[in-house]
Amino acid sequence: MSGEDFILNLILIGESGVGKTCLARRFVDDRFDPTASTIGVDFSKKQLSLDGKSVNVRIWDTAGMERYVAINEAYYQRADGVVVVFDVTNRASFEAVNGYLVKVMENSTSDACLILIGNKIDLNENRKVTREEATAYARSQNIQYYEISCKSNSEKNIDKIMTQLCRDTLEVVIRREEESDKKDLDAIKRNSLKIMQAETEKEKRKCCW
Ligand code: GTP
Numbered sequence: 001m002s003g004e005d006f007i008l009n010l011i012l013i014g015e016s017g018v019g020k021t022c023l024a025r026r027f028v029d030d031r032f033d034p035t036a037s038t039i040g041v042d043f044s045k046k047q048l049s050l051d052g053k054s055v056n057v058r059i060w061d062t063a064g065m066e067r068y069v070a071i072n073e074a075y076y077q078r079a080d081g082v083v084v085v086f087d088v089t090n091r092a093s094f095e096a097v098n099g100y101l102v103k104v105m106e107n108s109t110s111d112a113c114l115i116l117i118g119n120k121i122d123l124n125e126n127r128k129v130t131r132e133e134a135t136a137y138a139r140s141q142n143i144q145y146y147e148i149s150c151k152s153n154s155e156k157n158i159d160k161i162m163t164q165l166c167r168d169t170l171e172v173v174i175r176r177e178e179e180s181d182k183k184d185l186d187a188i189k190r191n192s193l194k195i196m197q198a199e200t201e202k203e204k205r206k207c208c209w
Contacts, residue, residue, distance in 0.1 A: 008057045012062060018064065019087060082104050117147070
């Protein structure tokens with residue numbers, strides 16, 4: 001990694017078994033393999049070139065099992081982008097989404113980019129959540145909703161969705177850096193001004209002696 005790389009931290013959250021690990025693998029290696037339930041947090045990374053910028057995407061794949069909830073919340077704080085995943089054939093996993101969004105709002109930075117993903121659309125005959133319902137919910141939360149199948153990736157949209165999220169997240173990270181640079185510059189200016197004023201006062205006092 002060169003010193004010029006941007007680093008993006010993405011986290012994948014959602015109930016156990018919705019396909020977070022499969023989504024990370026599809027995005028990183030374009031593979032669909034058998035998976036075991038994640039213990040704690042899994043980590044993978046992908047190098048992207050976005051609009052001429054070299055970007056190191058770090059993907060934190062959290063465990064959906066209840067016992068890991070406390071661990072996961074610590075990762076929310078450093079997330080630049082958040083992917084909330086549910087399984088369209090599992091209504092409970094959709095109903096749990098709101099709880100995840102609340103935790104994200106409470107624990108992550110306010111400018112983190114968020115998207116909602118409904119996975120396993122290859123199992124359409126077992127659907128328990130319609131596209132319309134999920135779209136309406138996402139709209140009510142002001143976030144984008146996408147449907148995918150990590151297994152078939154028949155719509156070939158996983159790479160596009162994740163790359164767009166990285167692009168939006170990169171904008172936020174760059175804006176944050178610019179704001180932080182501006183704050184530093186303002187602080188330097190304020191300090192310089194104070195020093196100059198102090199010097200002028202000293203000069204004035206010398207004249208009066
Ligand atoms: P935790 O690690 O327990 O939080 O689960 P997870 O959300 O990471 O789920 P994981 O990626 O391990 O997938 C769970 C199961 O769903 C596995 O058996 C996958 O093979 C299966 N699966 C994932 N995505 C799809 C999909 O798009 N279609 C189908 N049919 N099965 C899928």
